[in-house]
Amino acid sequence: MRKILSTVCMTAFMALSVGAAYADAELDGLIGDAKNWAAQAGNYSNTRYSTLNQINKDNVKDLKVSWTFSTGVLRGHEGSPLVIGDVMYVHTPFPNIVYALDLNNDGAILWKYQPTQDPNVIPVMCCDTVNRGLAYGDGKIILHQADTTVVALDAKTGAVAWSVKNGDPAIGETGTSAPHVFGDKVFIGISGGEFGVRGSITAYNLKDGTKAWRGYSMGPDSDTLMDPEKTTALGKPVGKDSGISTWEGDQWKIGGGTTWGWYSYDPALNLVYYGSGNPSTWNPSQRPGDNKWSMTIWARDLNTGVAKWVYQMTPHDEWDYDGINEMILTDQDVDGKPRKLLTHFDRNGFGYTLDRESGELLVAQKYDPAVNWSTGVDMDKNSPNYGRPAVVAQYSTHQNGEDTNTTGVCPAALGSKDQQPAAYSPKTKLFYVPTNHVCMDYEPFRVSYTAGQPYVGATLSMYPAPNSHGGMGNFIAWDGVAGKIVWSLPEQFSVWSGALATDGDIVFYGTLEGYLKAVSATDGTLLYKFKTPSGIIGNVMTYEHAGKQYVSVLSGVGGWAGIGLAAGLTDPNAGLGAVGGYAGLSKYTALGGQLTVFTLP
Template sequence: MRKIPGASILTSASLLCFSSLLLIACAKTPEPPVNVAAPAPVEWTKHGGGDAEQRFSTLNKITPSNIAELGLAWSFDLGVSRGIEATPLVVDGLIYVTATWNKVFALDAKTGALRWQFDPKVDRSKAADLCCDAVNRGVAYSDGKIITGTIDGRLLALDAKTGAKLWDVITVDQSKPYTITGAPRIVKDKVFIGNGGAEFGVRGYLSAYDISTGNMLWRFYTVPGNPADGFENPAMVKAAKTWTGEWWKFGGGGTAWDSMAYDPALDLLYVGVGNGSPWNQSIRSPGGGDNLYLSSIVALRPDTGEYVWHYQTTPGETWDYTATQHLILAELEIDGKPRSVIMQAPKNGFFYVIDRATGELLSAKNYVPVNWATHIDPKTGRPVEIPEARYGSKAPYLQLPGPFGGHNWHPMSFSPDSGLVYIPAMETPYVYANDKDFSYNAKGWNTGADSAMGSLPTDVAQFKAVKAAVKGRLLAWDPVKQQPAWQVEHNSPWNGGVLSTAGGLVFQGNADAKLVAYRADNGERLWDFFAQTGIVAPPISYELDGEQYIAVASGWGGAFALVYGGLFPAESDAGVGRLMVFKLGGKSALPDIADKVAARPAPPESNANPETIAKGKIIYDSNCVVCHGDHAISSGLIPDLRWSPLLASDEAIQAVVLDGVLSSRGMPAFNGVLNKADVQDLRSYIISAANEGLEAKLDIGK
């Protein structure tokens, strides 16, 4: 296997198992920096704790010396559990949190008493347009208003005291597969929101709205559209020169679905831009090119949307390597000089430190094992790619990171006290291969990568090897030295976002259903609490009446949990979603977990021929796996199809899959994507999977 300078490498055994598994603009130094980082000391009024998005609390009453006294003060049952990813906000004694399907709750931050709740009544059939679960990441607050986005593409303003709706605007063309899962951001009197949908074939953009009226003020597209329609601004003219072919027919992608940050001293809004549509550049832009502004950090003027600079982390993106991961602003001393920087650990596995005034690369180093590039050239800022990784016209390539990335959406944290960035990192290899039969589907996934490569092996030895190769960790990273300070290994990937505090602590929830506190300086595990369900959301901290609180929303879910949660079961109960709040001396307890074990009905006899089952698996992997799980083994977040009464007849399953009789419950119709013959083959595959007994064979269990 090729040796990668400066990068960790998979073992030969891991490579062999995975192959078997998946093959069936420089400028002068700016003036001394102005610190934009300090958050409000008592409340948590912004998504990342402040405009700099450091997720660092200046509260210091909870420390390593008294952390043993930390206990549950109160909890609130959100009534749903699927994919709770929200960052709570705390303003004027109220704590605001969102749940599945964009429900908003306002609670007394000291007692947990419900003050109000709001249900935007989203169109649940839009679940068909979600790549990564029916999630959202929280609300924004300003001027007495709570601002929230919805899965069906709306932006709403609510009265912060009463929950009354003030305005409700549509931000997308709802006939297209756009969605909103990110938290809005507010700068001055403007609300900023992006969208998702790149996997389905949309053109990404960021929009600004007037906080008082909901009127749209400007829109910045992140990729160019059809040249015949003209380009919106000089930035799009520049970008179009880096694309080839007829990319606009595939949408182009570049959705700004999550991260933003703001520097008031420079008056710059920073936006993370996502992957291409399709992923496979050889289809999207067959002549190559950088494909701006995919996988880029883009700096804009918040008042006008004017482009200022960009830095592209993955030119010619072809692996779903988004740069929508958490952006952090900080002041660092580099080479003896103070620098105002923006930091990111995007999916591609490299940690970037960039001058936030100019976009100049200051340093970059891989924070997880990578084998698609050897390093980032410090002079050009570009990755030095390994040619074999460009799978479009070559053989399949086993790669680290895979599409889940070295770091996904789960926010990291920066502590000015320790000088370290705490990253929810992971290793999830993947084999990329060209989809030779690709045709654009306006109602489905459009990756251009062979989805059959994603199935895990059913051979016992290979499966165990795969599980051993997939990893998750909490990584404390020194951004100046560009090296790890310490790390804690987790039992699986897909662990929660991170909070660091002036008390010398780091808090993170994990897939094993625990909220854990570590020493910020050395990673020593000091305290944990069993939450009954996996935690993917990030904690926050606030103070009321002289007491410091830690709050986190629990609820297992998201992309990895849906696809692989059944094959990588965590110590979680899928059905318990809560907001949990802790303080020193807290004496509350969570309700007992209800026994949800139910008898499984015997599946129908599997009598289809192997060819039909194989056709059904292709249909399943292309349309169903992202929600119902690899090999039809569900995570438990949504019904396990293998035990569904719908398998009793072709007519029953067709009524759901084609006619959409369960669309109001989040199961969309696939009429226009699949036909009756497809559904018959799909049913045959699911029945075969039910009779296979794969869980017992692979000894899968908690």
Template sequence: MKAKPITLALGAGLLSLLVSQAWADEELDKLIKDDTQWAHPRKDFSNTGYSALAQINKNNVKNLKYSWTFATGVNRGHEGAPLVINGVMYIHTAFPNNVYALDLNNNQKIIWSYFPKQDPAVQALLCCDNVNRGLGYGDGKIFLQQNDGILVALDAKTGAKKWDVKVVDNKEGASTTNAPHVIKDKVVTGCSGGEYGVRCYITAYNIKDGSLAWRAYSTGSDADALIGKDFNKENPHYSALSLYEDVNGGNKEGGSFKPLAKEKLKFPETDLGVKTWLKPQAVKNGWEHGGGPTWGWYSYDPALNLMYYGTGNPGTWNPDVRPGDNKWSMTIFARDVDTGMAKWGYQMTPHDEWDYDGMNETILWDAQGKKLATHFDRNGFGYTFDRTNGSLVAAEKMHPFVNWAKSIDLKTGIPQKDPRFSTHQDYNAQGICPSALGVKDEQPAAYSPRTQLFYVPLNHVCMTYEPTESKYIAGQPWVGATLTMFAGPDGVMGGFMAWDGLKGKARWYNKEKFSAWGGALATGSDLVFYGTLDRWFKALDAKTGKELWKMQVGSGVVGNAITYSFKGKQYVGVLSGIGGWAGVAMNLGLTNDTDGLGAAGGYKELKDWNAAPGGGAMNVFSL
């Protein structure tokens, strides 16, 4: 008789927990579907950067004017975007990652603010400026991933801290720059520090109390990487021991990587996160300092219960000390949100020789009855996958100047590398395109379901690249390469294009003087917005690429454009404050061409358009 009340009590508690979790998910889902709001880093779980709002259209966009602006009081690169939820705008800053809640009902009066107490020494760990890519929302909380690795949950109404948890260890050289993403009853966050030999991972915490749900490493054993027996079930060749005929021969000057035919691949293999890190290694086990940072954007398919993200470069930029494919760096993963177990993984740049960090966003979309996912990688290829199983649908160069590889074999997924542009220790490789910045870096693309096109901000930059000897010391930079950067063959350093994800080709392409480092926004009136490093905020015709409007803001734009509606009026906005990799050298006053990992030489003209360091501000426009 005594057992029944206990059982009932447990049942009631479980029911309460499930209802609470469902409520958190349902509330965010409702906010995401409401186009008057901007409640998720890239508007929706699919990472589209698309809003159906259409009050601002092709006919009246020329009348856009400043509505209001808010100076953050913080300098350096302001990446990411604010959130807009129920009449409140939540704005973040570069380090020290302050947060402001602004009341849109009361002339943007500050409702509350949060000022993290971070050790200033953390700034030295941030390779590519003091950036933070934004906030997350769910369960009545605003989530901030501080640069020092602390994930903080704040009460959305008051700013009071509800809980915090340490995600990474700064003593190892790790930091955090990504926006937290709320998915179901979890907060997903990443890891930065590939340039410090950090072994990175992606982590999910329970939204209620910050307790650990799961963690998946980018390198190491299958157990550490949360890879099970059904991994890559439909594409077992993605789990091959080596994709090239002579991986060791490819790691010496004059060597090359001859891709293996599918029938010659050895697959499926287990523990590839260990086995593909061969000798010689600068440390005992290369995978233990294997990089694979996860500081990008994460997408989610509720029907499949899968989340998608990319891992970054392998630890140390000198490829000669880590022969092998170096899995699972440079990989697109699809993982079960509840358990973290990987369903599939595809490595885009095996044995990366150029720092083509693979963490860019993956955008989910449907076409011709297929569930698809498209990813514009730093390596210069635009990939479209069947997102249910990872099968390649298309993999094409985003611009003809890409030369490190000739093509991607759709049957095997293997890049056909051009040995003329391979890199080796103490050899200064010339004319590699793209540069380590990639054809696109973290600045996210947008997708419009109306046009079924992707809108992609581009870098048009090439480089010289000389790997050098570098010893691993915990907590110290471990780059092992010297770079210079210069404009690509178009004679400019950037561009903006519309891309057909099924055909793998550009529909239109506009040149930009500098890299287009602002994330794109597409709207229901077939407009697309983005910002530039020379301070312009622009609106284009999404179908033709014709420029319809532009306005100069106070500093170069590395933030992502957003739109929302308030009291029946549509607004568009963007954070300004130059920085990121392109602007870090200018912000720090570095002048040698190789400073800022090559950015100083490539972007020396930015000082003609920007005060340094860049001052942060939110810029909002309306009719």
């Protein structure tokens, strides 16, 4: 046990007396050592890339199951374990159990934490009871519970170091997103856009859980933490109270824009990046205006929360194209000049590349050819519509000021990609993107707001994109500077797992049928596959222990795509349209909750 505890803090700079500096230095060291997987994305930049290469494109075909672990919970298992030294930390969906497993002793349980939560939170969790994982910092494991409680657990013992409530399930606020530790702070989002929740990001001090700041997605500048003259959107000041003026009346108070995705951090710029989600309600005729700042990429100062720049991808969203997907930070040459880039694959079907320092829009291209709701994004900097998508009237869900039943909209509300995170390899300079190849029919209707009750206002049905390979997903390689698909692998169902790229020239991802797949990073050639006990919506990760590299993934079908199986739903319109679209999934997999760990013989 002494050895285990020492490795948890193996890179800490004990001479530092300032708590913030200690936490930052320790986590920097852990992330810098590829033997660990110390953050959900592997690093601050969200690249999901590992420099480990013991498992490579030549020998990955020989992978074998090393060991497995049952979580004891069914429903959808998103996110991934963390590995800090000789300890693996595993989480579950509701009731959000945390396990510390001893890698020196066949995964024996060192400690287990199971919070007590009111099960009444389950009905207000949109799209399954998922949890996207844990964070680590300052010797603590951070858990974001379904009931919005944020708990810091002593990594050695599991004892509660501090606890704070981030929201109120009684009004529809829930916790599904992973916490993120950057510097001396823990960053927490909020879920509940389908209940009229007003989105926010909150920074808590890692040392004791006290609140440092909170920035809302809409509202007055004092709430959104915007400087009307210094905060910019595509290079221009946002102006006074822009988070109110683009809403009718007080609709912004129940405006959505929730923040349940993946965050990234640039220590050199001291900026935190994330996305805000759909505006509430889903019926666009009830909220005229651009509905700022829903559907937006945010760059905020880590210390103060003040927004440096924003970019709204889908003004006045009509299709539930949440903007919460991960922001991937890379340094690449653009037109022969080095640039600090941010790449984002939005639910709306466009892959965006921006300068992450200034917010300049560099690329906006479709990463699924089926996308039809827009002809493209205006890239003319002199145009009054610069940065705006051109909406195809046929696919608008309100026309001539009225609700409109619209058919054949691509992508469906779950987007060309949902929260399942992409990966990036600095060797190939390609992004590896799990995608949904799904379209929908959309019927909006008027809905009244009642706190804690669904505030959707739309009925959906989903189906595979027509005139294509007949499946509901693709796994693609994307050139973020050129804005084009390099190769694409068709899948029968949406690819709902997070990808992993490694220095071994391979990329891993999971399928809803339950396969872990390894493909060539250069051309997508299938190198290995293994079917796990349940559909994979977790994120593949890798680590090294006792001189051997391991690859690990959680399987347990669920999430939005698997909500029919997870919750036992049969009405094809249930699950916001996903139940009917993914009805065939039940022929290939069943509920589960298992960690599977692979290595070479």
